[in-house]
Amino acid sequence: MRGGEALIKSLKDQEVDVVFGYPGGVLLPLYDVIYDSDMRHILVRHEQCAAHAADGYARASGKVGVCIGTSGPGATNLVTGIATAYMDSSPIVAIAGQVATGLIGNDAFQEVDTIGMTMPITKHNFQPMNSQEIPEIIKTAFYIAGTGRPGPVVVDLPKDVQEQELDMDKEVRIDLPGYKPTRKGHPLQIKRAANLIANSKKPVILAGGGVILSGSSEELIKLAGIIDAPVVTSLLGKGSFPEDHPFSLGMLGMHGTKTSNYMVDECDCLIAVGCRFSDRTTGNVAEFAKNAKIIHIDIDPAEIGKNVEVDIPIVGDAKITLSSLIKALNQNNTSGNTDEWMKYVQNFKRSSSPRTSFNDVPLKPQQVIKEIMNATDEETIVTTDVGLNQMWMAHYFKVKHPRTFLSSGGLGTMGFGFPAAMGAKVAKPETDVVAICGDGGFLMVSQDLATIKEYDIPVVICILDNRYLGMVAQWQKLFYEKRLSHTHLGEVPDFVKLAEAFGVSAYRVEKPGEVQETLKNAINSGEPTLIDITIDPEEILPMVPPGCGLTEMVGEYKIEIESADGVPYYREAEERAGD
């Protein structure tokens, strides 16, 4: 057997059922193997989309996603997607072609130092120098990508290695003396945490992406129920806790809900699970949860104490650690401790829920997102791009299940939403998948309309089209005297015509009520569809300016209050939120 065949066989041994890729010169031997293989290969139209699709596949399914790109520009194009996966702890294996071993270092055609280039954005990377190493490297790559704190692994595969014969009967072992993730939290620390929680009067739980990665939503819900504590999430934590649950306060941080930001500010005990306290989550660290003792559960010891000083660190897998914590808490009598706090939290939440219904034309994004929610069911997977579209979704869209809200958090990669949706749909063909994009981000990856058409991957793309680089324009409006430097994106393209050029059905929507109807029809059609939604370019989202504490929000925060007879009425907040 040759190296290329060994690679495909090794992927199959890892139960890989699909790869997203783009061939090239040095990958000819591998693609010649794929030609005869029953391995499903999806030809994307740009390598960045292969990486994002593999990432979307991984986030939707929990399995390791695989992407392939050729040497040189293929590998550099993969880099953005790999870095995106790295920042959000998403398990992918990226296979990059490399020039033949004899040419490495000679600045050969399409040669780039993929290993050096991807070192800081991967969990690990490999370069097999002879084909005999392939089975072991692939097995190890999947093990590293999918265990501990997940992340991307790169395999840099020279051309001649794909052609060399090897012996496939040799035993394949994983030998990693330097890699032993701690899964079980320290019992003494868990006991200390349980005591702290039992004695707290105003606890808040902060759930991050780690809860989703470890599959511990059930434990999280149980924990919140036992201690009677509200739950806030980071962006990547959306879906870890059902957002229609009365205890859910929504996302925390720079673009978080007012309730989350204020309650974290006031709490006396913050139980952070599987999150890394990013600057977008904490605001000014010196002001963050300043009245609280902080418990931090994370599988990556390096995240503990990195950004925020914590009182009780617990290194471990969230699922295992939360189970132990729940057991420890059951031995403490906690009932009734937080009654007053919960009443206060619920009142605060009710009186500061953001208004979501608007009849305006052009459409308000809040209204659009409400209609998207009405058109989808709770199993629907939504992906977002990056910018205002993402933050509006994070703020207003209620997610009920893990792995149904996929968004590029850490790296903030524009262009993520559409290809990630493509990957998610391939992973979960029976589930509806909707990509919520901005016009800027979608245009960065629009060539992959060809992919969803050719392979009949029926994702629905909703473009929140304001013709602005909305988030950057918002900052310019708030902090740079409204000097909108290069954030207006002009009048072209016509997204409907663009989609139609690829044979993808497309609709333009401009009035209230149309989003819901058009989206519902698009989902039911079972065909790839694009919906271009014209929205109000002036609408911005209240935010915490960089360097400020979480309660120092600026921007108008429109409040929705339910009156006694259950009919909602609206009150424009007269003062600026936070005053």
Add this chain to the structure above:
Amino acid sequence: MENERTHIISALVLHKPGVLQRVAGLFTRRGFNIESITVGTSEQEGIARMTIIAKGDGKILEQITKQLNKIIDVIKVRDLEPEKTVKRELCLIKVHTPTEKIRSEVIQYANIFRGRIIDVSPETLTIEITGASDKIDALIDLVKTFGIKEIARTGPTAMSRGIKTI
């Protein structure tokens, strides 16, 4: 918060290509201050020992060790306690010695510091000296007046005193 000081970090790493780059890259990327790094084989086959001298307060040091531990090819990391550690550096100094008088003076200095003369030419002497970094600094200071042609220092390597190993 503990004050900033110099730390001696000893790490066992897999002896394979790219490991030094992974470690050095980490220091650059995270903005850690690195003074020196030495690498060589260890007592176990396939495993190399790295000695890293880095500056920082307690929090930075904690991050350095945790981030080093995350590198898959790094097996073990320890911050050695300065008072329970032996630390040595090797230095070669090529001194300009045009006259007999200067030459004998330099040889005397080398002897006082338990250095050795390892190369002689009509114009130069090369001293080999091993020891703590401040001892090497002192010798360099002394012979500086004669004119130093070249210095090559290894940076310190270190291990714990007594039976303790990492």
